Amino acid sequence: MSNLLENKVVVVTGAASGIGRAIAVSAARHGARAVLVSDIAEIPREGGTPTTQEIEALGVATRFVRADVSKKADVDALVDAAAEFGGVDVMVANAGITLPSDGADVDEDHYRRLMSVNLDGTLFSAQAAARQMKAGGKQGSIVLMASMGGIAGAGMTVAYSTSKGGVVVMAKALADALGPDGIRVDAVAPGTIDTHLLRNSPGIAEAAEGFRRRTPLRRLGKPSEIGDAVVWLGSDMSSYVTGISLIVDGGLLNVI
Numbered sequence: 001m002s003n004l005l006e007n008k009v010v011v012v013t014g015a016a017s018g019i020g021r022a023i024a025v026s027a028a029r030h031g032a033r034a035v036l037v038s039d040i041a042e043i044p045r046e047g048g049t050p051t052t053q054e055i056e057a058l059g060v061a062t063r064f065v066r067a068d069v070s071k072k073a074d075v076d077a078l079v080d081a082a083a084e085f086g087g088v089d090v091m092v093a094n095a096g097i098t099l100p101s102d103g104a105d106v107d108e109d110h111y112r113r114l115m116s117v118n119l120d121g122t123l124f125s126a127q128a129a130a131r132q133m134k135a136g137g138k139q140g141s142i143v144l145m146a147s148m149g150g151i152a153g154a155g156m157t158v159a160y161s162t163s164k165g166g167v168v169v170m171a172k173a174l175a176d177a178l179g180p181d182g183i184r185v186d187a188v189a190p191g192t193i194d195t196h197l198l199r200n201s202p203g204i205a206e207a208a209e210g211f212r213r214r215t216p217l218r219r220l221g222k223p224s225e226i227g228d229a230v231v232w233l234g235s236d237m238s239s240y241v242t243g244i245s246l247i248v249d250g251g252l253l254n255v256i
């Protein structure tokens, strides 16, 4: 499709389904040298193997690596696995969860679990990638998965919005910390994207039709449209961009 990611080794967490899977496939379509597909389990939904098979069919080296992003040792091992291909150039910290019940009275255990994946996991992923990039003298790109819910708050997802707002500022803080090494850190903030997470998150699923009607483009987003945004941020086409949150929402956050 293009050579935007030519010679780049791309690692994607939460890549066995939905947006992460689409990012991994987009990376391969746009010329990546190798794509590491990582997830907490091999077959959560679409699955790790179907994803790696699709990437292999595009003639791109790939491997599934199991990693729970809330465990630092797992994430370090994932990034170590990229050394086989020459080290990570583009790290996509995509893994994230919603809760069966969220809101002002969110339960403590659920809240801590969500933060451990959405915030701890995102930071651990960025840290591991930055460490390897610095050691290899690579001027890489780290892309964090935020959400429109991290830019505007939603009462039905208090914990989720809080975590994603943290990701938005994490991108800015890490951009400042890693910029002197030539490492860029950005976030992508998707709107309503048609995935398993959207269809099966109580509250969000019901709200999705309302969001669709208010979205200027009058449709939900496709996972591949987030994949395309990540490819741009991972490529040298965005070489003077760091610390941003790229909103990909069909215009929803721009209208009242």
Ligand SMILES: NC(=O)c1ccc[n+]([C@@H]2O[C@H](COP(=O)([O-])OP(=O)(O)OC[C@H]3O[C@@H](n4cnc5c(N)ncnc54)[C@H](O)[C@@H]3O)[C@@H](O)[C@H]2O)c1
Pocket: 013, 014, 015, 016, 017, 018, 019, 020, 038, 039, 040, 041, 044, 067, 068, 069, 070, 094, 095, 096, 097, 117, 121, 145, 146, 147, 148, 149, 189, 190, 191, 192, 193, 194, 195, 196, 197, 198
């Ligand atoms: N779908 C949307 O509308 C939407 C909107 C904004 C942001 N997002 C964000 O995009 C990202 C992907 O969402 P999606 O819609 O593709 O959801 P999804 O549920 O289809 O995919 C999330 C993936 O993360 C994995 N995962 C969960 N916990 C993990 C852990 N501890 N370690 C490793 N992997 C783990 C899951 O197994 C799954 O494969 C998430 O960060 C989500 O918050 C989604």
